[in-house]
Amino acid sequence: MPVTEDAIDIGGLRGLDEAAALRQIVEGTANETGEGFFAALVEHLAKALNTHGAWVTITDGHARRLRAVAFWLGDRLVPDYEYDLAGTPCEPVFRECRLVHIQDNVIQLYPDDLDLKPIGAVSYLGVPLLDVDGKILGHLAVLDLRPMPEDPRVLALFRIFAARAAAELQRLRAERQVREREEKMRRLFDSALDGIIELDQQLQVTRMNPAAEKIFGCAGTNVAGKNFTRFLLPEAQEKLATLVIDLDTRPEGERYLWIPGGLRALSGGAEFLAEATLSRFDIGREPFYTLILRNINERLEAERKIRSLTAEAEYLRAEIKTLCGFGEILGESKALKAVLQDIEQVAVTDTTVLILGETGTGKELVARAIHSASRRCERPLITINCAAIPIALMESEFFGHERGAFTGATQKREGRFTLADRGTIFLDEVGELSLDLQAKLLRVLQEGEFAPVGSSQTKKVDVRVIAATNRDLHRAMRDGLFREDLYYRLNVFPIEIPPLRQRGDDIVLIASAFAAKSAQRIGRRIEPLSEQCKSRLKAYSWPGNVRELQNVIERAVITSHGGHLNLDRALPAGSSETASESQAAAPQMHTSNRILQIGELQQVERENILRALEAANWQVAGKDGAAALLGINPSTLNSRIKALGIQRPR
Numbered sequence: 001m002p003v004t005e006d007a008i009d010i011g012g013l014r015g016l017d018e019a020a021a022l023r024q025i026v027e028g029t030a031n032e033t034g035e036g037f038f039a040a041l042v043e044h045l046a047k048a049l050n051t052h053g054a055w056v057t058i059t060d061g062h063a064r065r066l067r068a069v070a071f072w073l074g075d076r077l078v079p080d081y082e083y084d085l086a087g088t089p090c091e092p093v094f095r096e097c098r099l100v101h102i103q104d105n106v107i108q109l110y111p112d113d114l115d116l117k118p119i120g121a122v123s124y125l126g127v128p129l130l131d132v133d134g135k136i137l138g139h140l141a142v143l144d145l146r147p148m149p150e151d152p153r154v155l156a157l158f159r160i161f162a163a164r165a166a167a168e169l170q171r172l173r174a175e176r177q178v179r180e181r182e183e184k185m186r187r188l189f190d191s192a193l194d195g196i197i198e199l200d201q202q203l204q205v206t207r208m209n210p211a212a213e214k215i216f217g218c219a220g221t222n223v224a225g226k227n228f229t230r231f232l233l234p235e236a237q238e239k240l241a242t243l244v245i246d247l248d249t250r251p252e253g254e255r256y257l258w259i260p261g262g263l264r265a266l267s268g269g270a271e272f273l274a275e276a277t278l279s280r281f282d283i284g285r286e287p288f289y290t291l292i293l294r295n296i297n298e299r300l301e302a303e304r305k306i307r308s309l310t311a312e313a314e315y316l317r318a319e320i321k322t323l324c325g326f327g328e329i330l331g332e333s334k335a336l337k338a339v340l341q342d343i344e345q346v347a348v349t350d351t352t353v354l355i356l357g358e359t360g361t362g363k364e365l366v367a368r369a370i371h372s373a374s375r376r377c378e379r380p381l382i383t384i385n386c387a388a389i390p391i392a393l394m395e396s397e398f399f400g401h402e403r404g405a406f407t408g409a410t411q412k413r414e415g416r417f418t419l420a421d422r423g424t425i426f427l428d429e430v431g432e433l434s435l436d437l438q439a440k441l442l443r444v445l446q447e448g449e450f451a452p453v454g455s456s457q458t459k460k461v462d463v464r465v466i467a468a469t470n471r472d473l474h475r476a477m478r479d480g481l482f483r484e485d486l487y488y489r490l491n492v493f494p495i496e497i498p499p500l501r502q503r504g505d506d507i508v509l510i511a512s513a514f515a516a517k518s519a520q521r522i523g524r525r526i527e528p529l530s531e532q533c534k535s536r537l538k539a540y541s542w543p544g545n546v547r548e549l550q551n552v553i554e555r556a557v558i559t560s561h562g563g564h565l566n567l568d569r570a571l572p573a574g575s576s577e578t579a580s581e582s583q584a585a586a587p588q589m590h591t592s593n594r595i596l597q598i599g600e601l602q603q604v605e606r607e608n609i610l611r612a613l614e615a616a617n618w619q620v621a622g623k624d625g626a627a628a629l630l631g632i633n634p635s636t637l638n639s640r641i642k643a644l645g646i647q648r649p650r
């Protein structure tokens with residue numbers, strides 16, 4: 001039955017047909033949602049209750065200002081209506097969270113509400129709209145130009161539609177939260193640095209984020225519905241299928257796992273290793289899988305470079321500590337100038353160099369000079385003392401090893417050849433290498449490649465090789481101790497460094513430089529070398545060469561008196577009475593006017609040392625040792641025995 005003003009008259013309360021009013025409002029709002037629902041609600045509520053206006057508001061979150069989602073006034077909707085809550089009849093609704101009914105004189109009660117007087121409002125009825133947790137979402141209100149006496153039927157009807165309005169606000173709020181959550185999830189999905197791929201039960205791609213598109217070089221829309229295993233190597237396909245079965249058997253809440261060892265995948269035909277996780281979720285009864293992966297090839301390469309640079313830095317720090325401090329090659333002798341000319345000629349090439357000479361002659365200094373003048377000077381010079389490395393560790397030292405390659409190999413390590421890539425490697429005492437390692441070194445020289453210990457992967461390097469030895473390699477080849485093919489690979493450009501005893505006044509020049517440096521280091525003042533000191537230094541044979549000279553001068557500076565070197569304490573016993581060790585070993589040389597060559601001198605020295613060793617029953621040190629018989633220091637004799645290749649008969 002249609003509702004008329006005769007049926008509803010709040011001002012006179014002549015009677016209210018609740019069923020008709022309820023039906024009118026329900027029918028007027030049944031097909032509406034959102035803002036349309038609220039517009040229909042306030043219009044039909046105002047008409048059903050015969051009031052001048054009705055409105056629904058929401059708060060700004062602080063309940064200080066209200067915004068009308070729908071406002072019916074007179075005979076029309078008022079758009080974009082907002083007002084401050086303070087000083088209005090709506091204020092106690094929000095402050096006290098209760099229904100407020102002002103039957104008359106609303107303008108007199110709220111004179112600060114400037115919107116009431118122009119309308120001519122007389123009465124007001126408002127109720128809060130609450131969320132499920134009791135929080136105020138907004139309110140529903142009506143006002144009239146006549147008094148509005150209290151009527152339980154009107155209040156009941158009003159509460160019913162307040163509840164309906166609150167439910168719609170809750171629904172809109174929930175929808176908004178869902179949209180916001182979905183938007184956040186979309187942005188999270190799209191902005192993730194890791195590739196995220198959603199798969200169905202057949203492992204077909206249902207969704208792929210931009211990071212995954214970049215990893216695999218394709219658009220997600222182009223591969224949607226296609227099997228993801230097309231991006232995996234065969235072993236990775238089997239692994240993924242096995243893990244899916246594993247997930248399917250797990251209980252709810254535990255359907256996720258880290259893929260051990262990652263997955264080997266393909267991108268544009270290129271292989272890469274991906275770290276990955278896999279999880280399962282269900283929509284209805286249909287399972288889906290989320291694969292999150294990351295291409296770690298770049299990270300692995302960066303880690304390899306970091307390890308290489310770290311190892312190189314550690315090596316160079318160790319090298320700095322062991323440098324002898326020669327600074328530069330000193331000397332003016334003809335023999336040394338020939339060596340310097342050889343260095344200048346060969347340095348600018350990549351030719352392999354073999355440096356020959358007695359112990360302590362400065363072979364490493366020559367190697368550094370060659371490297372410094374070469375095109376590779378910006379890259380490191382890596383030194384290996386082949387005589388100082390245990391045979392069991394020598395291959396690992398040369399070529400590196402993988403983690404777990406042998407007992408104690410807890411970390412992967414780069415070898416010296418890897419560190420020397422595009423630089424120079426100096427193999428000192430190369431004559432001490434085992435035959436097995438000589439064969440592997442030959443392969444590096446021929447092919448420029450090697451395999452680290454414990455690895456099946458071959459590495460290519462670009463390394464210039466400089467080798468040095470004080471051994472007689474020809475004799476070592478005859479004795480089967482050195483490979484002939486390796487010798488000829490190393491002996492491309494031989495440089496023979498003369499022993500110090502053959503360099504004349506260079507001995508004095510080098511001694512003066514050592515004395516100045518030692519004196520500065522320990523804070524002593526040293527006078528220039530006297531003629532007597534020069535003569536004594538030149539008269540000694542220097543079996544330990546420059547290295548022995550440095551040690552002697554340092555001892556002489558430490559024990560100096562009044563700024564004068566103390567060679568009495570520094571030089572080996574008996575050295576002042578002999579012109580050279582060779583002369584001590586062969587006094588018959590004075591009876592001949594013929595000048596002996598170096599090979600003849602060495603042979604005489606060798607025979608004399610052998611006689612002394614045999615006389616001392618091959619005892620070097622001690623009161624009755626060969627060194628005492630020869631009048632030289634035991635360490636000096638040991639150096640000469642090694643340099644001359646003297647071995648005790650078996």
